[in-house]
Structure formats: structure tokens, C-alpha cells
Amino acid sequence: MPATSVAGHNTDALIVLSGDCGGIVVMPKLNLNRVEMPRQDPIARGKNFNEVALGYTPEMAAEEAERCIQCPKRPCVEGCPVSVNIPEFIKALREGDMPEAVRMLKSKNSLPGICGRVCPQESQCEEVCTLAKRDAPIAIGRLERYVADWEQENKQAVESPTSDQPEPTGKKVAIIGSGPAGLTAAADLVKLGHSVTIFEALHVAGGVLMYGIPEFRLPKAIVQGEVQYVTTLGAELVLDAVIGKIDTVDELLANGYDAVFLGTGAGLPMFMNLPGENLCGIYSANEFLTRTNLMKAYLYPEYDTPLGMGNRVAVIGGGNVAMDSARCALRLGAKAVYIIYRRSEVEMPARREEVENAMEEGIIFKFLTNPTGFLGDGRGWVSAMECIEMELGEPDDSGRRRPIPKPGSEFVIKVDTVVVALGTTPNPLIASTTEGLETTRWGTVVADEETGKTVKDRVWAGGDIVTGAATVISAMGAGRKAAADIDKFLRSN
Amino acid sequence: MYKILSREDLAPNIHQFEIEAPSIARKAQPGQFIIIMVDEKGERIPLTIADWNRENGSIFLVFNVVGQTTNKLAAVQVGESIMSLSGPMGLPAEIDKFGTVVTVTSGYSVVTIVPVVQALKEMGNRVISIMRAPTMDSVFGQEHLGAMSDELIVTIGDNSCNGEPNFVTEPLEKLLKAEQIDRVITVGPVCVMKLVASVTRPHEVKTIASLNPIMVDGTGMCGCCRVSVGGKTMFACVDGPEFDAHEVDWPSLMARRCTYASNERGWSQYRCLDCAQW
Ligand SMILES: Cc1cc2nc3c(=O)[nH]c(=O)nc-3n(C[C@H](O)[C@H](O)[C@H](O)COP(=O)(O)OP(=O)(O)OC[C@H]3O[C@@H](n4cnc5c(N)ncnc54)[C@H](O)[C@@H]3O)c2cc1C
Ligand SMILES: Cc1cc2nc3c(=O)[nH]c(=O)nc-3n(C[C@H](O)[C@H](O)[C@H](O)COP(=O)(O)OP(=O)(O)OC[C@H]3O[C@@H](n4cnc5c(N)ncnc54)[C@H](O)[C@@H]3O)c2cc1C
Ligand code: FES
Numbered sequence: 216m217p218a219t220s221v222a223g224h225n226t227d228a229l230i231v232l233s234g235d236c237g238g239i240v241v242m243p244k245l246n247l248n249r250v251e252m253p254r255q256d257p258i259a260r261g262k263n264f265n266e267v268a269l270g271y272t273p274e275m276a277a278e279e280a281e282r283c284i285q286c287p288k289r290p291c292v293e294g295c296p297v298s299v300n301i302p303e304f305i306k307a308l309r310e311g312d313m314p315e316a317v318r319m320l321k322s323k324n325s326l327p328g329i330c331g332r333v334c335p336q337e338s339q340c341e342e343v344c345t346l347a348k349r350d351a352p353i354a355i356g357r358l359e360r361y362v363a364d365w366e367q368e369n370k371q372a373v374e375s376p377t378s379d380q381p382e383p384t385g386k387k388v389a390i391i392g393s394g395p396a397g398l399t400a401a402a403d404l405v406k407l408g409h410s411v412t413i414f415e416a417l418h419v420a421g422g423v424l425m426y427g428i429p430e431f432r433l434p435k436a437i438v439q440g441e442v443q444y445v446t447t448l449g450a451e452l453v454l455d456a457v458i459g460k461i462d463t464v465d466e467l468l469a470n471g472y473d474a475v476f477l478g479t480g481a482g483l484p485m486f487m488n489l490p491g492e493n494l495c496g497i498y499s500a501n502e503f504l505t506r507t508n509l510m511k512a513y514l515y516p517e518y519d520t521p522l523g524m525g526n527r528v529a530v531i532g533g534g535n536v537a538m539d540s541a542r543c544a545l546r547l548g549a550k551a552v553y554i555i556y557r558r559s560e561v562e563m564p565a566r567r568e569e570v571e572n573a574m575e576e577g578i579i580f581k582f583l584t585n586p587t588g589f590l591g592d593g594r595g596w597v598s599a600m601e602c603i604e605m606e607l608g609e610p611d612d613s614g615r616r617r618p619i620p621k622p623g624s625e626f627v628i629k630v631d632t633v634v635v636a637l638g639t640t641p642n643p644l645i646a647s648t649t650e651g652l653e654t655t656r657w658g659t660v661v662a663d664e665e666t667g668k669t670v671k672d673r674v675w676a677g678g679d680i681v682t683g684a685a686t687v688i689s690a691m692g693a694g695r696k697a698a699a700d701i702d703k704f705l706r707s708n
Numbered sequence: 709m710y711k712i713l714s715r716e717d718l719a720p721n722i723h724q725f726e727i728e729a730p731s732i733a734r735k736a737q738p739g740q741f742i743i744i745m746v747d748e749k750g751e752r753i754p755l756t757i758a759d760w761n762r763e764n765g766s767i768f769l770v771f772n773v774v775g776q777t778t779n780k781l782a783a784v785q786v787g788e789s790i791m792s793l794s795g796p797m798g799l800p801a802e803i804d805k806f807g808t809v810v811t812v813t814s815g816y817s818v819v820t821i822v823p824v825v826q827a828l829k830e831m832g833n834r835v836i837s838i839m840r841a842p843t844m845d846s847v848f849g850q851e852h853l854g855a856m857s858d859e860l861i862v863t864i865g866d867n868s869c870n871g872e873p874n875f876v877t878e879p880l881e882k883l884l885k886a887e888q889i890d891r892v893i894t895v896g897p898v899c900v901m902k903l904v905a906s907v908t909r910p911h912e913v914k915t916i917a918s919l920n921p922i923m924v925d926g927t928g929m930c931g932c933c934r935v936s937v938g939g940k941t942m943f944a945c946v947d948g949p950e951f952d953a954h955e956v957d958w959p960s961l962m963a964r965r966c967t968y969a970s971n972e973r974g975w976s977q978y979r980c981l982d983c984a985q986w
Contacts, residue, residue, distance in 0.1 A: 416927055418791065418792035418794070454792070455794035456731070457795070460794075460796055460797065461731040461734070482927075482928075482929040483928055483929065484931045488941070493941060493960050494960075494963075495964055495966075498932075499930060499931040499932075501929055502932045505925065505929070506924065517749065518750075519749060519750050519777060520752075520924075521751075523967055595964070643928075644928065644946070
């Protein structure tokens with residue numbers, strides 16, 4: 216129910232909100248002027264991989280925090296998948312007690328520097344913010360980032376993680392995968408006194424945060440800071456360890472681990488099985504982004520991994536992965552970058568902020584368009600993409616209107632690089648090498664939503680491996696719930 | 709970090725390293741490979757596990773110096789370490805009692821095929837190995853392969869492979885005509901494998917090729933290694949590297965292998981070892 220007797224935007228008087236805030240509450244001034252965060256100029260940033268959003272200054276953070284009306288109903292906390300104490304950390308921030316703001320934030324979210332940058336706040340905490348009903352919600356994500364960045368710069372001011380060593384329980388837990396789900400589960404379990412080993416298949420930890428999300432959106436130093444935090448807590452990190460190839464989950468369980476948490480994500484790229492899809496110049500988003508971000512192809516030849524970047528790039532898809540690919544292509548020197556999306560703008564699953572950033576940077580959006588095939592140049596390289604226009608029909612299972620091809624609307628667009636960003640499913644390696652795991656027809660592992668427990672004894676799972684490609688915060692939340700349940704199990708045995 | 713325990717220079721630009729990697733040594737099977745990254749700025753490249761010593765916790769790699777990473781690797785000395793090594797990747801070679809098996813190898817694969825030959829012998833197969841080197845002074849690995857095989861045929865051919873039956877295909881053709889061959893296994897440059905497939909096809913002899921597309925992760929995550937086999941897209945790192953050679957789309961594999969030919973450093977001096985395809 217919308218607030219009633221609210222005065223106009225510019226009134227200096229106290230205002231009264233009713234209904235949603237639980238009865239009549241007297242509130243301070245309602246300031247609807249959200250403090251914008253400075254960003255790099257769109258033209259300049261299209262040529263570099265530096266972070267786009269520059270963060271609040273202390274003054275900006277204070278001003279934005281001041282807007283929070285500290286409403287007693289706290290809808291934001293419910294909107295947050297891990298129930299961060301949002302009003303409390305904002306209150307501490309505006310009282311100038313930064314260490315307290317950090318503690319408040321970190322008591323629920325061990326990766327605030329990451330979440331502040333990449334969470335889809337507009338569909339979570341900020342969507343339900345009381346101010347959102349009037350106009351601009353509190354910029355919770357930006358404040359979260361501000362507090363986390365302050366902590367990075369002022370580490371010593373906050374109590375060190377090793378200050379109160381937990382009583383060792385003598386129990387061993389193996390965490391498979393070092394994405395947000397695995398890192399969160401690991402941090403929670405070491406803090407509870409268990410001995411934790413994280414096994415990561417790649418040569419660096421961090422999962423999608425390292426190989427997928429680009430530097431200009433999430434600086435890798437921040438991710439590595441969080442990884443280091445987990446190892447300084449006492450978790451052991453084993454890189455280059457592909458579970459299922461070296462030890463299997465069953466072998467880990469037989470060789471001394473009391474419990475295993477699967478946080479291996481959804482890393483298998485989907486292709487469309489269209490004619491010409493194996494032509495050179497056609498990449499999965501995973502390959503394109505891995506070469507760019509993890510292997511640092513944007514610094515080639517200082518780094519050894521190349522990336523064949525053409526002039527006209529089509530990115531197929533409408534999610535975060537597509538936005539990231541398109542914006543990387545631009546920064547790698549492409550002249551024209553198209554996003555090819557089969558539905559319309561409103562259905563795009565990407566974070567709103569990143570869509571706006573991409574548009575500002577000059578990415579060209581072709582909505583209601585679907586590829587139907589790829590044409591080669593006679594030497595094995597892609598030279599054009601065949602497309603068809605779409606229109607929206609009845610809503611499908613996802614609630615979004617189903618795109619249907621418009622007969623006779625076929626056309627060809629000239630491209631020399633294509634990135635297929637149509638989503639990912641879990642890698643079957645773990646499920647196929649582990650006895651007795653239950654999987655769905657999408658290859659996700661079945662686990663209890665509240666506890667992460669799988670049907671297999673002593674095995675838990677969480678994050679994208681259970682949900683399919685989702686969000687950082689939901690993966691963290693799943694890691695946290697599983698850690699709590701693993702702890703309960705270990706203590707009762 | 710993974711320490712180089714020993715190294716041997718087998719021929720010009722062909723080196724063999726023994727590297728400390730206990731968890732990989734423990735699980736390695738014939739035909740599997742690892743992904744190696746020399747240093748922090750390096751590229752991830754696949755190399756076959758040529759042999760392993762489970763007690764010592766070490767694996768052996770044999771590589772041909774062709775570009776940036778293999779040059780970097782060749783510069784690493786005994787006692788020094790490389791940054792990353794992961795595996796064993798890929799499915800193990802298919803080993804069964806087939807009857808008479810012919811292997812056709814060229815270059816590094818003369819050494820990397822040995823565990824496969826050994827496993828085939830242990831299953832009771834008769835194994836005839838055909839190996840090829842471009843010139844007399846680039847012959848290596850023949851003693852070891854010969855000792856493992858029932859018969860060894862060494863061919864020397866120059867760098868051209870424009871369909872001339874001047875090297876591996878000639879003895880292979882003879883064998884196919886002379887006796888019952890139940891399976892052919894080929895590993896090596898793409899053009900050699902492609903020629904082998906074309907020679908065995910009319911004889912309807914099951915032929916297996918171990919494909920070597922460009923790879924990144926080696927775990928099925930990127931799709932860089934995709935190959936078209938029997939009209940279906942497969943990821944060589946997880947569905948292979950062995951595939952039915954008669955079903956492989958060779959032109960596509962050749963083109964994809966050359967994806968970075970034009971921006972690799974020094975590519976102008978480099979030509980595919982066998983077919984100078986670009
Ligand atoms: C390009 C891109 C952009 C995104 N943008 C956003 C965004 O803006 N906001 C947001 O909230 N979410 C975003 N997401 C989604 C988000 O990153 C994921 O939902 C989240 O990372 C999932 O976390 P996870 O821990 O489940 O798995 P992952 O982050 O995928 O980590 C899994 C880890 O397990 C490792 N692994 C896999 N198999 C094995 C094995 N057999 N043995 C050992 N290790 C293994 C992998 O190498 C990886 O490091 C994005 C995703 C992508 C790809
Ligand atoms: C499963 C698998 C197993 C492999 N096992 C071995 C092995 O045991 N020993 C070994 O030496 N190699 C092996 N290879 C090939 C090896 O991975 C490449 O030679 C290596 O990636 C070259 O890296 P580079 O950085 O040195 O050369 P790059 O700088 O990447 O190569 C320069 C150029 O040469 C091309 N090129 C690279 N290698 C070859 C080649 N061998 N033939 C033709 N063209 C090439 C590339 O496409 C590139 O354009 C294997 C490949 C696969 C997929
Ligand atoms: S190498 Fe990445 S999927 Fe095979």
C-alpha cells in the first residue's frame with residue numbers, strides 16, 4: 216500500500232508515513248534526491264579496463280546515508296537474500312562509527328565489497344525500500360561498497376579475524392570450488408573451529424568473480440582480498456585441483472574428510488546448435504571472458520593469452536554475461552558491438568545499472584532478434600550472422616512473454632566475432648564421478664533449500680550448482696546455510 | 709608450484725621433462741593430458757601425460773617447441789618450478805582386446821603413445837607401430853616404442869604433406885592390404901591424422917584419432933576445444949581427446965587450430981609442422 220499523507224518532494228517539514236511502516240510514525244524529512252556515484256566518462260572508459268563506478272566520497276556516503284528514514288518495518292532486510300542488517304549499518308555509517316558499520320555488514324555478509332558492486336539491488340533490497348514507493352530508494356549497494364572499501368583501506372581499525380581463535384573441533388571439511396558459495400561456506404566453517412580445505416580446479420580462486428565478471432566491474436584485487444581473508448582465517452586452499460579427476464568426492468569422504476560441500480557452480484556453456492557455430496571467431500561467453508579476465512588477454516602481449524578481436528561483434532543474450540562480454544569487446548577495440556536479444560528491453564535479466572552503462576558506452580541493442588545461423592568467409596572464419604525478428608506471445612514458465620519468430624523477417628548482419636552468452640549449466644564432472652547424488656534434467660544437483668543437504672550422506676551443495684546460473688548473493692546465502700547445517704551435523708557426530 | 713625433477717633433450721626442439729605432481733601421477737591413465745601454465749602471465753596449454761611414476765609422484769611430458777608457451781617451458785631448468793599443472797584431463801584411451809592394432813605417430817606422439825601401446829599389449833593385442841620423423845636427425849623415441857611394440861616401422865619424410873604417400877601412409881596402406889587390421893590409432897599433427905583417416909576409410913578399419921584443438925581450461929568450461937564429430941559438436945577436453953577419425957570434420961579442426969595464427973608472436977616464421985596451411 217503506498218504511503219498516504221506525504222508532502223511534496225521539496226518540503227522541509229516533517230512528514231508522516233502510514234500503513235507500510237506499521238502504524239503512524241513520525242519521520243524525518245524525506246529526501247528523494249539519491250546521491251549519484253561518480254563514474255568514468257563513457258568514452259574514456261570504453262578504452263580501458265579500470266573500474267567504471269568510482270565509489271562515493273565520505274561526504275557523498277554521509278549524504279546518502281542521511282536519506283535513510285530508519286523505518287521500523289525494515290523491508291530492505293527481508294529483500295536481502297542474506298538478511299544484512301541494512302538500517303543498522305547505515306545508522307552506524309551516518310553516526311561516523313565505521314568499524315561498527317563494518318561489523319554490522321560483515322556479521323551477515325562476508326563479501327560486502329563484492330556484493331556492493333555486483334548484486335542486483337534493484338530487484339532485492341532497493342526494490343522494497345520504503346522510499347522506492349515514492350521515488351528513489353536508498354542506494355544500499357553503493358553504501359555497502361563504501362563501507363567495504365573503507366574496511367580495505369583501514370584494516371587495522373577493525374578487529375583482526377584471528378583475535379578469537381575458535382576451539383578446534385578436529386573435524387575436516389572439503390569445500391569443492393572457490394566461488395562465492397565455497398568461500399562463504401569455508402569462512403563460516405573455519406570460524407566454527409573446523410579444519411577446512413578448499414579445492415579449486417583453476418589456477419586462481421574466486422570462481423566467476425575471477426574468470427567471468429570483468430575488472431572494470433569488479434576489480435580482481437578485491438576478490439583476491441576476500442580469498443586471502445578466508446585463508447588467513449585458516450582455511451587451506453588447494454589450486455589446480457579438479458575434483459573428480461584427482462580425488463573423487465567419495466575418495467575425499469573415505470580419506471579423512473567428515474563432510475563435503477559442493478560449490479562448483481554452473482560452468483558449462485550452452486551453444487545453440489546452429490549451422491556454422493564452430494567457425495573461428497565464435498566464442499562461448501565463458502571462453503571470451505576467461506581469456507579476457509582470467510588470462511588477461513586485454514594485456515596481450517604482456518600476457519601470453521591472445522584473443523582474436525574483430526571489428527564487428529555480436530553478443531547473443533540479454534543477461535549480465537552478455538553485457539559483460541559486449542563491454543569487454545568494446546574495450547578490446549571492436550568498432551561496433553551488438554547485443555542480440557530475442558525478447559524486448561524490459562525482459563532483459565541483466566542488472567539495470569549495467570544495461571545503462573552498456574548503452575551509454577555505445578553498445579547497440581537489437582531486441583526481438585534471434586540468430587538462426589552463421590556464415591563463413593571461406594577460410595573457416597565467421598563473416599555474417601543470419602537472424603530473424605521475433606514478437607512476444609503468451610508468458611512462458613518463467614513468466615516472461617515467449618518470443619516467436621516473425622515469418623519472412625529474416626535478415627543478415629555482417630560480423631567477424633560472435634559471443635554466445637545464452638547461459639550455463641553445471642559441469643557434469645562431479646555428478647558423474649560421485650555415487651548417489653541426485654540431479655535434475657538441467658544437470659543441477661538436488662539439495663534441500665534450507666540446509667543445502669543433498670540426498671547423499673555427508674554431502675552438501677549450494678550456489679549455481681543447485682540453482683543453475685543465479686547470483687553472487689544467493690550463492691553466498693546457500694554457502695552460509697550449508698555451513699550452519701554441516702556444523703550441526705559435525706557436532707552431533 | 710611444480711618442480712622439474714629432470715629433463716632430457718630428445719631432438720632439436722623436442723624436450724622431455726619429469727615434473728613433480730603426485731596427485732596427478734596417482735590418477736594418470738594412458739591417453740590423458742594435463743593443462744600447464746608456466747608462469748603468472750602464461751597461457752594454459754594442453755600436453756599429453758607421456759608417462760608417470762606413481763611412487764615418485766612424478767609425471768613425464770614431451771613437447772615440441774612451436775610457440776610462446778613451449779619456448780618458455782623449454783627455458784625452465786631442473787630444480788626450477790612452473791606455476792600451474794592440472795589434470796589428469798580427458799578420457800583415458802579406449803583399451804580393449806581388439807586383435808591387431810596399428811598406431812601411427814609423428815613428433816611428440818611417438819613418445820606419448822607408449823603408455824597406450826603398453827596397455828594394449830597388456831590386454832593381449834598385437835601392436836604394430838608406425839612412427840615418422842621429418843628428417844634423419846629428428847628421429848627419437850624409436851627404441852622405447854620398438855621395445856613395446858610387436859613391430860616398429862620408422863618412416864622419414866620431409867615437411868610437405870600435400871597428399872603424397874611419402875611417409876606414414878605408405879606402410880599403413882601396405883599393412884591394410886596385407887593382413888587383417890582391427891584398429892588404427894593415430895596421434896600427431898592434424899594433417900597426419902587426417903591422411904591416416906583417409907587411408908583407412910576405404911578399408912573400413914575403425915580408426916581413432918587423438919585430437920589436439922586449442923584449449924583453455926581443459927574441464928569443459930569454455931568450449932574453445934569444440935570439434936565436430938559425426939555432425940555433433942563435442943568438447944575434446946571432456947568428450948575426448950580420442951574420436952572416430954572417420955567422423956571428424958578435419959577442415960574445421962584445422963581452421964580452429966589456426967585461430968590465433970595471425971596474432972601469435974613470430975607466427976610468420978612458424979608454419980604448421982606438416983602442411984603449412986596458412
Ligand atoms: C559474466 C558473469 C557476470 C555475472 N554478473 C553477476 C552480477 O552482476 N551479479 C550477480 O549477483 N551475479 C552475477 N553473475 C552470477 C554469479 O557470478 C554466480 O551466480 C556466482 O558466481 C555463483 O557462485 P558459485 O560459488 O555457485 O559458483 P562459481 O562462482 O561458478 O564458482 C565455482 C568454482 O568451482 C570451481 N570448480 C568447478 N568444478 C570443479 C571441480 N570439479 N573441482 C574443483 N573445483 C571446481 C570452478 O573453477 C569455480 O572456481 C555473473 C556471472 C557471470 C558468468
Ligand atoms: C589433448 C592435447 C594433447 C597435446 N599433447 C601434446 C604433447 O604431448 N606434446 C606437444 O608438444 N604438444 C601437445 N599438444 C599440442 C600443444 O598443446 C601445442 O603445441 C601448444 O599449445 C603450443 O603452444 P605454444 O604457446 O608453444 O604455441 P603457440 O604460440 O600457441 O602456437 C603458435 C601457432 O602454432 C600453432 N600450433 C601450435 N602448436 C602446433 C602444432 N603442434 N602443430 C601445428 N600447429 C601448431 C598454433 O595454432 C598457433 O597459431 C597437445 C594438444 C592437445 C589438445
Ligand atoms: S578446453 Fe575449455 S572446454 Fe575444453
